[in-house]
Amino acid sequence: MKGRQVTIKDIAAELGISASTVSRALKDHPDISVETKKAVNELAEKLNYKPNVLALSLRQSRSKIIGVIIPELIHHFFSSVISGIDDLAYANGYSVMIAQSNESFEREVNETQVMLSSRVAGVLVSVSKKTKNFEHFQVLEDNGIPVVFFDRVSKEMKMDKVVVDDFDGAFKAVDYLIKTGCKRIAHYGTSMHLLIGKNRHNGYLHALFKNNIPIDDSLIFKCDDYDEAWYLTEKLIKSGNMPDGIFAVNDITAIGALQAVKHLGLRVPEDISIVGFTNGRISTMSDPPLTTIEQHGYEMGQIAVRILLNRLEKDEEEHEPETRVIKTDLIVRESTKQI
Amino acid sequence: MKGRQVTIKDIAAELGISASTVSRALKDHPDISVETKKAVNELAEKLNYKPNVLALSLRQSRSKIIGVIIPELIHHFFSSVISGIDDLAYANGYSVMIAQSNESFEREVNETQVMLSSRVAGVLVSVSKKTKNFEHFQVLEDNGIPVVFFDRVSKEMKMDKVVVDDFDGAFKAVDYLIKTGCKRIAHYGTSMHLLIGKNRHNGYLHALFKNNIPIDDSLIFKCDDYDEAWYLTEKLIKSGNMPDGIFAVNDITAIGALQAVKHLGLRVPEDISIVGFTNGRISTMSDPPLTTIEQHGYEMGQIAVRILLNRLEKDEEEHEPETRVIKTDLIVRESTKQI
DNA sequence: CTGAAAGCGCTAACAT
DNA sequence: ATGTTAGCGCTTTCAG
Numbered sequence: 001m002k003g004r005q006v007t008i009k010d011i012a013a014e015l016g017i018s019a020s021t022v023s024r025a026l027k028d029h030p031d032i033s034v035e036t037k038k039a040v041n042e043l044a045e046k047l048n049y050k051p052n053v054l055a056l057s058l059r060q061s062r063s064k065i066i067g068v069i070i071p072e073l074i075h076h077f078f079s080s081v082i083s084g085i086d087d088l089a090y091a092n093g094y095s096v097m098i099a100q101s102n103e104s105f106e107r108e109v110n111e112t113q114v115m116l117s118s119r120v121a122g123v124l125v126s127v128s129k130k131t132k133n134f135e136h137f138q139v140l141e142d143n144g145i146p147v148v149f150f151d152r153v154s155k156e157m158k159m160d161k162v163v164v165d166d167f168d169g170a171f172k173a174v175d176y177l178i179k180t181g182c183k184r185i186a187h188y189g190t191s192m193h194l195l196i197g198k199n200r201h202n203g204y205l206h207a208l209f210k211n212n213i214p215i216d217d218s219l220i221f222k223c224d225d226y227d228e229a230w231y232l233t234e235k236l237i238k239s240g241n242m243p244d245g246i247f248a249v250n251d252i253t254a255i256g257a258l259q260a261v262k263h264l265g266l267r268v269p270e271d272i273s274i275v276g277f278t279n280g281r282i283s284t285m286s287d288p289p290l291t292t293i294e295q296h297g298y299e300m301g302q303i304a305v306r307i308l309l310n311r312l313e314k315d316e317e318e319h320e321p322e323t324r325v326i327k328t329d330l331i332v333r334e335s336t337k338q339i
Numbered sequence: 340m341k342g343r344q345v346t347i348k349d350i351a352a353e354l355g356i357s358a359s360t361v362s363r364a365l366k367d368h369p370d371i372s373v374e375t376k377k378a379v380n381e382l383a384e385k386l387n388y389k390p391n392v393l394a395l396s397l398r399q400s401r402s403k404i405i406g407v408i409i410p411e412l413i414h415h416f417f418s419s420v421i422s423g424i425d426d427l428a429y430a431n432g433y434s435v436m437i438a439q440s441n442e443s444f445e446r447e448v449n450e451t452q453v454m455l456s457s458r459v460a461g462v463l464v465s466v467s468k469k470t471k472n473f474e475h476f477q478v479l480e481d482n483g484i485p486v487v488f489f490d491r492v493s494k495e496m497k498m499d500k501v502v503v504d505d506f507d508g509a510f511k512a513v514d515y516l517i518k519t520g521c522k523r524i525a526h527y528g529t530s531m532h533l534l535i536g537k538n539r540h541n542g543y544l545h546a547l548f549k550n551n552i553p554i555d556d557s558l559i560f561k562c563d564d565y566d567e568a569w570y571l572t573e574k575l576i577k578s579g580n581m582p583d584g585i586f587a588v589n590d591i592t593a594i595g596a597l598q599a600v601k602h603l604g605l606r607v608p609e610d611i612s613i614v615g616f617t618n619g620r621i622s623t624m625s626d627p628p629l630t631t632i633e634q635h636g637y638e639m640g641q642i643a644v645r646i647l648l649n650r651l652e653k654d655e656e657e658h659e660p661e662t663r664v665i666k667t668d669l670i671v672r673e674s675t676k677q678i
Numbered sequence: 679c680t681g682a683a684a685g686c687g688c689t690a691a692c693a694t
Numbered sequence: 695a696t697g698t699t700a701g702c703g704c705t706t707t708c709a710g
Contacts, residue, residue: 023703048482058391061687074620391686
């Protein structure tokens, strides 16, 4: 049962040749005779030989592992990003090591150390809500491990980034609310030190501005999860400061609001229209189904991997950080009125 | 920018001592003098030295990586399992490598090869729907890599398993439907070669039997996703063979059915009661919220890790496979009638 | 066409 | 208390 794994030496010994010959035969080196190659490959097959990537990585000081650091795995958006990462990584012979920070800064820092220790080829990261300084990622770069950020990024980082066009997405959402008759539109947003928070907020403001609707600070909130949204919405409606539209920073928050509205006997979208952001699985499950912004998580993951692999291939000394922006799409469902 | 990583040699050279002394100092070996330890640790800190786990793993022929193979990352249930895995692995100094089979048998086999190549410490797996033979996992065991299965398991595998009590969960669900007045209860199930399919099916049958309700084969279906459920439910209702209760093998399927029912102008639960299985995020998002079975994904992940770590520690030659069964809970919401 | 030897980074037995 | 040496599995000069 408990067996040592087969090595190149085992094959060499059994065939009475040297390890180097086996190594060369295995990678179809032109110098090796056809018979030797045949013998080696057959025996390797028979013994179920698998190259030890640890040794390989050690030898060439570069592994075939992509590290991924994310706040929380259970969010549908992050799972779709990772799904995209994994599929493309797999197609290119890379494996994926994941680590969730659970929104803790300490753990995030720790995970970067693990990545360093593991000598991963590169790291893809979406920072925790608490992260305000980025030295730990600079350390990775300083050690020759390229870092690509996605979704949750910060302006200060001079590194590769993949983001969705949050400004434009938010603009589309709010503009649509206005076009369908809403005039008092609330915004449930997230921390402003995350660019997604700031950009979605600005998109919201810009849509109001473009449509000559005055900004009402009493309708703008930091509120980015289900429970908060339920609580806030209930309070808002009862207070008499009721909006006729809500643009939420993500789907979960939007659905929290939606349920609170219905719970109080009001109708969506007739009394209050609601738009989310992400277009996750849940956005079709609510009643009514949620109008939202498609955030292309899967593609985002793939693009992040592509940027990383490009950098790995080029291996240039100087690298000019690039920022890739992915277009969003407005997905109209039934939580908003007809145009 | 592009820097080599700091090694034990660098520290040794800078301090004019040998590599082994540095190594020992770093792990607080009693033989080493206090001053040397101090000097080494300070320099290590200063140079931001991180041990190369590749070299370490190679040396002791065992890595600190846990491999995880799952069908699809984007399912909420699997993300919660992985979340549990990652948290406990992290707490024990392990990293997690994930690989999704995307329900493809070939890819699953391939991923086991990757795990072999990577010399992971152990592998946790939930098999794809298509997997009917398990040799590739036996190969892992034969190479000294312990395998622990979770959720999707098969009877034939003589290995460690963690499952939920599917039979009892299904029984509770259907029994509750009956107690709340349902008499014609349909079952939307998954492949019978997966134990979860068979056990949930049997739990369904047993509840009918216990309550003296005859089995009606025209109400039993293989139907395990959202679109299938919508289509099937619509057909069923229109055909006149309408059930008054539906027990679905997972939440998504249940919600597909729920939406179809509402779409046809019928009411849930008054006309048709619906129960799902999993208690994922979405089960609270539907309207009405879904009565379902809590499947304890996060705990399942943790238990799987614990079993694995135990085996790793004991390192016994002979190992008696163990099967851990996790109790389920019925979560009553509003897609079923009052008792 | 093939082999011997060195080395990737680290540790542990064996010196001293 | 510290240094030397060998070796984990593999590749790659350098020599035949």
